[in-house]
Amino acid sequence: MAMDKKQIKAVIAKRVAQELNDGDVVNLGIGLPTLVANYIPNDIDVTFQSENGFLGLGPAPEAGKEDPDLVNAGGMPVTILEGGSFFDSAVSFGIIRGGHVDATVLGALQVDEKGNLANWKIPGKMVPGMGGAMDLVVGANRVIIAMQHTQKGNHKILKECTLPLTAKSQVNLIITEMAVMEVTDKGLVLKELGPEASIEDVKAATGAELIIPENVGKFGL
Amino acid sequence: MNKLISVQQAIDKIQDGMTIMVGGFLGAGAPDKLLDALVEKGVKNLTLICNDTSFPDKGVGKMVVNKQFKKMIVSHIGTNPETGRQMNEGEAEVDLVPQGTLAERVRCGGCGLGGVLTPTGIGTEVENEKQKITVDGKEYLLELPLRADIALIRGNKVDKKGNVFYNKSSKNFNPIMAMAADTVIVEADEVVEIGDIDPNNVMSSAIFVDYIVGGDK
Numbered sequence: 001m002a003m004d005k006k007q008i009k010a011v012i013a014k015r016v017a018q019e020l021n022d023g024d025v026v027n028l029g030i031g032l033p034t035l036v037a038n039y040i041p042n043d044i045d046v047t048f049q050s051e052n053g054f055l056g057l058g059p060a061p062e063a064g065k066e067d068p069d070l071v072n073a074g075g076m077p078v079t080i081l082e083g084g085s086f087f088d089s090a091v092s093f094g095i096i097r098g099g100h101v102d103a104t105v106l107g108a109l110q111v112d113e114k115g116n117l118a119n120w121k122i123p124g125k126m127v128p129g130m131g132g133a134m135d136l137v138v139g140a141n142r143v144i145i146a147m148q149h150t151q152k153g154n155h156k157i158l159k160e161c162t163l164p165l166t167a168k169s170q171v172n173l174i175i176t177e178m179a180v181m182e183v184t185d186k187g188l189v190l191k192e193l194g195p196e197a198s199i200e201d202v203k204a205a206t207g208a209e210l211i212i213p214e215n216v217g218k219f220g221l
Numbered sequence: 222m223n224k225l226i227s228v229q230q231a232i233d234k235i236q237d238g239m240t241i242m243v244g245g246f247l248g249a250g251a252p253d254k255l256l257d258a259l260v261e262k263g264v265k266n267l268t269l270i271c272n273d274t275s276f277p278d279k280g281v282g283k284m285v286v287n288k289q290f291k292k293m294i295v296s297h298i299g300t301n302p303e304t305g306r307q308m309n310e311g312e313a314e315v316d317l318v319p320q321g322t323l324a325e326r327v328r329c330g331g332c333g334l335g336g337v338l339t340p341t342g343i344g345t346e347v348e349n350e351k352q353k354i355t356v357d358g359k360e361y362l363l364e365l366p367l368r369a370d371i372a373l374i375r376g377n378k379v380d381k382k383g384n385v386f387y388n389k390s391s392k393n394f395n396p397i398m399a400m401a402a403d404t405v406i407v408e409a410d411e412v413v414e415i416g417d418i419d420p421n422n423v424m425s426s427a428i429f430v431d432y433i434v435g436g437d438k
Contacts, residue, residue: 053393069390
């Protein structure tokens with residue numbers, strides 16, 4: 001039974017959440033990565049950064065309680081949790097580049113076996129700008145890519161990115177509905193298989209060489 | 222020295238061809254009254270330095286739709302399709318700068334620094350035509366300062382001397398832009414008496430602020 005889009009996103013977000021540790025400062029990208037916040041285990045404390053200027057990012061406010069001065073990096077109304085703090089954009093990116101962010105979770109258009117990431121531009125088609133993505137990918141101690149394994153059947157995990165890069169050799173881990181893959185000096189290592197994927201499925205859906213260790217784990221729904 | 226002026230007096234200071242810095246992040250913390258008045262005045266050929274070009278119906282986004290910028294130095298244009306259209310059709314120049322680099326370039330402009338070395342953009346098209354400098358074996362890009370003729374910022378509480386308190390995430394680029402322009406105009410949600418803001422809570426010192434436009438509160 002194939003997963004629907006909602007289940008796919010939930011599976012990915014849940015698996016990403018397991019990568020986070022107690023005390024981590026984490027920046028989540030817009031879209032699928034935002035869902036990771038819903039799956040943080042209760043026994044760990046994770047602080048979310050919003051690069052427009054605060055730590056302690058909380059959920060959306062109740063209807064009617066929106067504050068135009070309190071938005072996330074997508075411009076949507078949010079809340080700040082107890083113990084949070086506000087700062088200006090220079091400090092915010094000082095936090096990011098200065099190694100104070102333990103992990104960032106972002107989507108990708110393409111990612112390759114050397115850890116290169118392309119997620120900001122499709123020349124001639126889509127040029128939204130990089131926003132804070134280039135700083136986040138360079139600055140965060142750990143870069144986790146959370147995305148669907150393929151785009152309408154086309155490979156997104158490649159030997160080498162063809163789109164303009166967001167950053168060079170910065171990606172550490174790729175998590176999709178089919179697999180968890182680690183970027184290493186030797187190449188892309190298949191660590192775990194998704195709930196409905198076989199090694200052959202992952203190989204077929206991946207445009208890069210995969211290193212398959214003797215023991216490949218499994219993650220669930 | 223009286224810094225309080227009307228929206229009209231503030232807008233009279235902005236002429237065709239100037240470079241303006243505008244605070245705000247997707248419109249949050251932006252000086253909307255001043256921007257709406259600029260749309261009405263219709264000054265042209267401006268260069269914009271701002272985090273983003275907001276939305277077509279909001280702040281600097283309206284100015285984009287009104288074709289008031291010849292150049293935009295921003296980190297993100299994805300929420301305003303008109304910016305992308307003007308860029309693709311060669312009607313306006315758009316210089317996309319990583320957000321953290323933009324913040325540091327503005328900071329340098331306001332702090333007397335000749336530039337900043339950042340690892341952001343190494344190995345990407347952002348490094349094109351830029352000087353690379355290696356420090357302790359690590360490569361950095363030299364990014365140069367940005368300054369403007371006029372900065373338009375927004376404060377939540379501003380005292381009559383010009384001390385500014387920003388509310389929540391409306392701070393963003395406002396405090397660094399307050400230091401990086403020849404003339405700084407702050408749009409206040411609320412103008413208060415000198416002494417009403419505890420010096421501990423002043424986020425931009427009055428010395429940076431040339432003019433205050435009062436809010437309705």
